[in-house]
Amino acid sequence: MKRSFFYMGWIAFMAIASLLLWKFFPINLTSTTPAVDSKLMIEAGSKLDEPIQPIPLEIRLDERKVALGGRLFHDARLSRDNTINCATCHNLSQGGVDRLSHSKGMNGELGDVNAPTVYNSGLNFKQFWDGRAETLEEQVNGPTHNSKEMASDWPQIIKKLKEDKDYVTSFDQLYPDGITDQNIRESIAVFEKGLNTPDSRFDRYLRGDVNAITQDEKEGYRFFKDLGCVVCHQGVNVGGNMFQTLGKFGNYFEDRGDVKKSDWGRFNVTGSEKDRYKFKVPSLRNVEFTAPYFHDGSQTSLEDAVETMAKYQLGRTLSNEETDAIVKFLKSLSGEYQGTSLGGSSS
């Protein structure tokens, strides 16, 4: 009884908190595409009052910057020994991830956490598991300088890019000051903002196409809402708009063992005790293609990830029927990039 009071109180609190969040960070929902709101209303009966919103179908970006940023994203000269590019760990034909529990950087060095996908990253309110980068532009400073990733620095990168005539020309056409670290970051970020994956079957359902998802998937969505997953995984990105403690019920870290600094999450950014073990709630879009799961890459199957969430975030044990339906619902969130599905080879 006491626990159910606590539970309901907590849901109410989260509902209010998310409303406030939407009020103060409306940018997540609309900023990238102010001109396409009308596109959301393609059919009568659109479900626009749901806790999840569809990804806008169009986004206006400077295509020349998208092209330049895409080249940089795939250019190993951003790493010190020219062996690693962004796509090494964010493979765009494999859901934007490396499918490793911990990424491999220069000289095979293993990173501290699992690589999240770059798809739809522009829809997240902050970047990285602990939110230490406010923007995509700022995020680029991370991998380029991290000794376990690209292990380089701006003077080296700029020097290498200036030796390439094509880059000099492209940057000069787009930026009055040519090749600078700021312009490199900006063009990569523009490319990444174009990595949205609209038009998933679930988004078509939200837009009013009631047959876009199956009965099982509808059931899964109902569980997802009724159980309370949606309290944390919500908005356009089905996540990516708040920090939450991993282990609201039970002690995830004690059960897993071997706690490391990277498990402290948001605490590493703020130094505030209340932020220990808090992480950015990840987006669940395209989650069928982004295993292994969690910041520690500890879960390889989506079923296990869902059950772990129910246990540690909601204090619930799911029936097989609930788990299966939720997994089916989650798979209906897979979208398209440039008209093709994201799964690549393993789908």
Ligand code: HEC
């Ligand atoms: C060696 C592997 C590796 C390379 C190379 C790499 N990344 Fe990442 N990326 C990661 C990991 C691991 C994280 C998560 C780190 C964290 O949260 O502390 C990450 C996080 C991100 C995020 C944040 C996503 C989110 O939801 O928080 C973005 C965006 C991103 N990388 C883009 C890039 C770009 C752009 C480059 C190239 C300049 C790049 N990455 C190079 C492994 C890599």
Ligand code: HEC
């Ligand atoms: C209290 C907030 C909260 C609730 C409720 C919640 N989650 Fe999560 N979810 C998180 C956080 C935080 C993470 C990231 C955990 C980590 O690795 O640090 C996460 C991660 C996940 C992941 C892994 C995603 C990835 O890319 O690694 C899946 C899948 C997931 N949640 C599904 C669910 C489902 C299904 C439910 C309901 C049964 C649910 N979550 C309920 C906060 C929540």
